[in-house]
Amino acid sequence: MIAESLARPSMNEPVEWTDGGSPRSPRFDDLYRSRYGGLAQARAVYLAGCGLPGRWQGRRDFTVLETGFGLGLNFLCTWAAWEGDAQRCEQLNFVSVEAYPVAAADLLRSVQSLAAMDGDQAPLLARVQVLAAELAAAWSEWSPGLHEIRFADGRVQLILAVGQVLPMLARLSSCQADAVYLDGFTPALNPDMWSTDTLTAMARLCQPGATVASYSVALAVRETLQSLGFTVKKRPGLPPKRHRLEATFERLRVTAAAA
Numbered sequence: 659m660i661a662e663s664l665a666r667p668s669m670n671e672p673v674e675w676t677d678g679g680s681p682r683s684p685r686f687d688d689l690y691r692s693r694y695g696g697l698a699q700a701r702a703v704y705l706a707g708c709g710l711p712g713r714w715q716g717r718r719d720f721t722v723l724e725t726g727f728g729l730g731l732n733f734l735c736t737w738a739a740w741e742g743d744a745q746r747c748e749q750l751n752f753v754s755v756e757a758y759p760v761a762a763a764d765l766l767r768s769v770q771s772l773a774a775m776d777g778d779q780a781p782l783l784a785r786v787q788v789l790a791a792e793l794a795a796a797w798s799e800w801s802p803g804l805h806e807i808r809f810a811d812g813r814v815q816l817i818l819a820v821g822q823v824l825p826m827l828a829r830l831s832s833c834q835a836d837a838v839y840l841d842g843f844t845p846a847l848n849p850d851m852w853s854t855d856t857l858t859a860m861a862r863l864c865q866p867g868a869t870v871a872s873y874s875v876a877l878a879v880r881e882t883l884q885s886l887g888f889t890v891k892k893r894p895g896l897p898p899k900r901h902r903l904e905a906t907f908e909r910l911r912v913t914a915a916a917a
């Protein structure tokens with residue numbers, strides 16, 4: 659029995675590590691995060707891009723939807739920001755779609771490798787490393803489908819939607835997102851994560867006033883978001899990127915072709 663289970667191939671997505679300590683996907687030939695600072699990217703592009711922590715303050719609950727859980731860094735930084743905010747909402751829901759979950763060991767290696775790059779953010783890094791250990795302890799070899807994991811006495815709920823982005827967004831029809839992190843690999847290498855169908859499915863899950871953030875300001879993405887009913891802005895990016903994307907949802911406008 660033991661030999662059999664040891665011989666079973668792992669279902670985990672392989673991650674390669676560059677000499678500089680950046681995680682890279684051999685499947686997509688792209689990095690999981692900015693080589694110039696994973697913590698800085700999570701905070702400046704995603705949290706600030708969605709108006710967090712301010713937008714969850716005074717709320718009973720708040721829901722973040724993410725395309726691409728990857729190494730969980732955006733989740734961990736969001737959890738750390740929530741935890742450190744005296745005015746945080748009662749309940750934080752983080753719903754993330756991921757087709758190719760990585761191994762728990764890579765979640766841990768990811769936050770260990772941040773030390774050198776984000777050394778000026780020592781307190782946040784220390785906290786993210788503690789939270790990553792909690793995440794890794796709850797981690798599994800996920801089968802396709804929806805998985806719920808609770809942290810912080812149940813006040814932080816992670817829903818991992820394991821599977822291809824489009825069918826999983828369709829399965830999340832009861833999700834009412836207040837904020838969306840668009841974090842597929844670069845659109846040229848990972849078009850499914852940025853297609854009109856995917857962005858339309860994402861928009862269907864947004865509440866009026868929901869904010870969207872991304873490192874990508876690809877013209878096609880901006881135009882599609884605009885056509886769906888988002889007000890889109892290019893903001894100064896995290897160097898060396900010149901821009902990042904911020905968008906606010908007004909109401910859904912779906913063309914006949916996308917309906």
Ligand SMILES: C[S@@+](CC[C@H](N)C(=O)[O-])C[C@H]1O[C@@H](n2cnc3c(N)ncnc32)[C@H](O)[C@@H]1O
Binds near residue numbers: 689729824
């Ligand atoms: C840039 S990484 C996400 C990084 C992550 N947000 C973090 O904080 O670590 C992009 C992720 O999208 C996932 N992905 C790519 N194509 C996908 C698809 N068609 N459906 C679902 N997930 C996909 C990849 O496996 C990868 O984990």
